[in-house]
Amino acid sequence: MGPRKLVDDVVEQLSLPQVVETSRHDQPGYWRDDPMTLLAKANFQGVAFGTGLQVYANMILPAIEQAQHEVILVTCFWARSSTLDDLNTTLQTLSARAVQDGRQIRVRICFSSSSLWQKLLQTSSVDGRHWSSTRWRQDLGLPSEAEVPGLDLRVKSIFQLPFSVMHPKFVIIDRQTILLPSCNVSWEVWFEGCLSMDGPVVRQFVRFWLEFWADSDDRVDVTDGDTQVSQQCKLVSSASKGLLSSAELNAASVDTLFLPSPHHRFSVPWLTSDRPPPTPLNIYLLTLISRAEREVHVQTPNLTFGPCIEALLAACKRGVQVTVFTSRRLMVLEQIVTAGTTTARCVQNLVKQHKRLLSTAKDVSHEDLEAGLMRTGPGRLVVKYYEPRGDGGLNEPQQSHVKLTIVDGSIAVFGSGNMDRASWHTSQELGLALTSKDVVGTVTRCLNEAMDGRTIVHYDSTAVVDTWS
Structure with a gap:
């Protein structure tokens, strides 16, 4: 069966009346009435494999550091770790550049689980919990507002008892570039992977985030057409050190289906x-x-x-x-x-x-x-x-x-x-x-x-x- 017939088969199944009705209350569920909207082209830049710390150090954090307008980081598990230490350093560097340029860069951090206590106290509403600067500094180990004055930083968590975690992991840079890792922000020394991409597929990730995680004032266009970030992500991928394996992909207009x-x-x-x-x-x-x-x-x-x-x-x-x-x-x-x-x-x-x-x-x-x-x-x-x-x-x-x-x-x-x-x-x-x-x-x-x-x-x-x- 060819890829197009496969996609048609999947779209047909998603369009069945019983499937539409069964998923009526799913959140998010914006594709329910037109599953074809999940199709998109992507330009794949690079792929890497290593530990979570290596993936963050060599692919994700350099991309965050070069952001011009906005960083959206979505992960599942959040823990104090070397990865978090490196992320904090990157956020402080990003903030310093923003201050020097006389502006603020929006940073949105979204996660589901950080501890048993957090999950037990977490609201069951899909509106989630918005963390104050004091709590994110004390409980999550992030820099205080005073330490990152160049950032408009917000932190949000969503979890539903007893076991419904929000498991996706992705990073959006300036709503132009996507990094899709398997790793969390945590101490686990595990074998992980990451893809980087840009192109029309970015809109899929942005819409998913807007529909489920974003606040009302996040629904704005934050870019000015700058393509610098995409080029730098590509160079980061090819110049990686410390990874177990990495490669440039340089593949344009690849057919994808957002799932x-x-x-x-x-x-x-x-x-x-x-x-x-x-x-x-x-x-x-x-x-x-x-x-x-x-x-x-x-x-x-x-x-x-x-x-x-x-x-x-x-x-x-x-x-x-x-x-x-x-x-x-x-x-x-x-x-x-x-x-x-x-x-x-x-x-x-x-x-x-x-x-x-x-x-x-x-x-x-x-x-x-x-x-x-x-x-x-x-x-x-x-x-x-x-x-x-x-x-x-x-x-x-x-x-x-x-x-x-x-x-x-x-x-x-x-x-x-x-x-x-x-x-x-x-x-x-x-x-x-x-x-x-x-x-x-x-x-x-x-x-x-x-x-x-x-x-x-x-x-x-x-x-x-x-x-x-």
Whole structure:
């Protein structure tokens, strides 16, 4: 199935009356009456992989420092950390330049979770909590207003009890440039990734932010057509140091589909249906995997969502090669609470069912050979766990936190969503699907370079088949 037919299929599903009605109260939900508005062109500048600190230091903070008018930073988890220290230094530098120029630069920081206490006290309203300068200085570790006089700084958090976090992570510079990282502002030394881009797709991110996070006076045009930021982001990407891997993309006018997934109230996994809410991201991912013709690569921190596992098995059954890359022990307690299971248990079940497919195919193949028929057997399944290098030192990523799905070497989905039940049922997520063999090829090469020596094969069906030969 070609990319255009795939998009048409997804748009058709999103336009079904029952889907429109089911999502009637989703926030945001501005695409409900016309899903085609989620289509946009993008100019991809660069890609990078490393720890969260490395991604911020080499891609995000240099871009923030060069902002002329406005910085919008959206993240999920916020914690005192080296990343926050570097962000504070960047904000102070930005403020000093603004003061020198005789103006203020707008900075909007949006997050969902900083501590258990914050979440317990957080209002359940999607209007969220606006943090005063005193509280953001004392509780969040940000500079006080007096320390950044050149910034019009506001901080807002949104969280809904018990488990509905706002999980997207993105940075908008002057409403012209987007940085789309997988990392939070936190102390976690995890394997992360980031894409930088500009072009019409920026309007998608801006509208999403305006519809959900922004205050009424944020609905203004803050740019003057300056293209300096886009050029500097591109140079930052190519000159990166300290990253595990990075590359310029220089890809113009790439087809993309913006994929929001609004949050929903928590439901107990064993008492409710596993059918996920029909959000653009959920529908697109399941449709994409179901239409795969040759190969599917899924990189996810966790794998606990039944329909995803079923979709991957169905792809194998069609003869598609499937590679799953995940973490062995990442947020295990959270998995149990939100999904009633763990990644390790789900991987074990996935492998067990794939072996059953192989066994069934082996028996059928013998019958077909006797009848003079040829059949295509199940696709190869490879499951890998992240394994930090032993010689990596203090900066060695300890877990993989990248969320990336690649199909047939030409379509990729990058964003905040995991292949776990929390991402598909409860938390707000955001993904971006792109169609480009060149971009996907460079991202894949960059990813493989960064992952070199950091994987352990848990299961490879080729070895199973070889034992039958």
